Amino acid sequence: MSVAILRQGDYLIASIQVDLSDSQVLELRDELSERIGRVRARGLIIDVAALDVIDSFVARSLGSIAITARLRGAETVITGIEPDVAIAMVQFDLDLAPLRTALDLDEALSLLDRLTQGAGEDEA
Amino acid sequence: MRHEVRVPISSDADLVPARAEGRALARELGFSQTDATLIATAISEIARNIVVHARSGELVMTGIQQPHRYGLVIVASDAGPGIPEIDTALERGHTSRRSLGLGLPGARRLMDEFEVETDAAKGTTVTMTKWRARDELERLRARRRERA
Numbered sequence: 001m002s003v004a005i006l007r008q009g010d011y012l013i014a015s016i017q018v019d020l021s022d023s024q025v026l027e028l029r030d031e032l033s034e035r036i037g038r039v040r041a042r043g044l045i046i047d048v049a050a051l052d053v054i055d056s057f058v059a060r061s062l063g064s065i066a067i068t069a070r071l072r073g074a075e076t077v078i079t080g081i082e083p084d085v086a087i088a089m090v091q092f093d094l095d096l097a098p099l100r101t102a103l104d105l106d107e108a109l110s111l112l113d114r115l116t117q118g119a120g121e122d123e124a
Numbered sequence: 125m126r127h128e129v130r131v132p133i134s135s136d137a138d139l140v141p142a143r144a145e146g147r148a149l150a151r152e153l154g155f156s157q158t159d160a161t162l163i164a165t166a167i168s169e170i171a172r173n174i175v176v177h178a179r180s181g182e183l184v185m186t187g188i189q190q191p192h193r194y195g196l197v198i199v200a201s202d203a204g205p206g207i208p209e210i211d212t213a214l215e216r217g218h219t220s221r222r223s224l225g226l227g228l229p230g231a232r233r234l235m236d237e238f239e240v241e242t243d244a245a246k247g248t249t250v251t252m253t254k255w256r257a258r259d260e261l262e263r264l265r266a267r268r269r270e271r272a
Contacts, residue, residue: 019143022136022172052143053165056226057172084161091162092230 003028005035011043011112012036012074013105019052025061032065036072043112044069045105049080056092063098075115076100077108127187133171133200134180142171142183146198153187153194155256163196163254166234169227170200170250178204178247192263193255203247210242 002024006013012035014028032044046065051058066076078101081089089096100115102108129149131142146167150160167183174181181202188195207213214229228250232238237253258266 019140021140052140052147053161053168055165055168055172056230057168060226082161084158087158088162088165088234091165091233092226094226 003031005031007039007041008109010041010116011045011109012039012041013045013047015047016050018050020058022057025058029061029065029068033068033072036069036074041074042116044074044076045108045112046076046078047080047105048078049082051085054081054085054089056094059089059092059094059096059099063095066098066100075112077102077111077115079104079108129185131171131183131185132180133174133183133202136172136175139168139171139175143168146183146185146196149185149187150196150254153196153256154262155194155196155254159254159256162234163198166231166252166254167198169231169234170198170252173227173248173250174200174202174204177207178202181247189258191258193257195253195255197251197253200250201247202249206242206244206246207240207248208244210240214240 002016002018002020004015004017006015012032014032020028035041036044046062048054048062054062062078069076078099081101100111102111129145131138131145133139133142143164147160147164150163155163167185171183181200181204184199184201186197186199188197214232228240231252235252236255239251240248242248
């Protein structure tokens, strides 16, 4: 499986396992949007450390996943952007505003707890 | 050291091996991890450009050595319909069909040299190069090898 999607309380954690093709990125967007509704997730964490690069397409897709998730009632936090990948991302004139990021899973979880006012802990 | 790597491009799935091959060749040529990522990102953009505008084409990546520097040259060629208004396509923030317009200007900024030849009859060829200086130690080793 190229992306492992786990559920923790009110949150979904999508951990990308291998570098993805463009089609797989779009499939992930659709899959996450559907799952958010199905499990009534309030938060979504996407770990992108396994992606070889974050080019203009992937960056835009992550932004559209975040916006789609918000329309479905969930906040999104991206983790695992490596330093060299971040340096490359700066070269594109991308609107990175929809992307909330955290350095690791712990930080992402506490950020989501703040964003959703502890909704994730209520169920746990 | 491999000196030339060819990657045929005919679908978005081919971008994955293209990025990996480019990164591997960059590392073999002694580029830093960061430069290898910049190169792999630029490769991803121009390979996607082939898929979107021409459906299929080819990437040829070549390592070159000069007295004071190493280079990685990437040539992306296709026999597609060409890119109309190429100057506009290379401007910052330009968006084209399927809004992939950030690709070419982004790739240009990631590389040291970047050139596009496009023609409705012949298709499009993008040639881009990243350089890295050879340090003193590498030059010394090269001189010793020549003497030996």
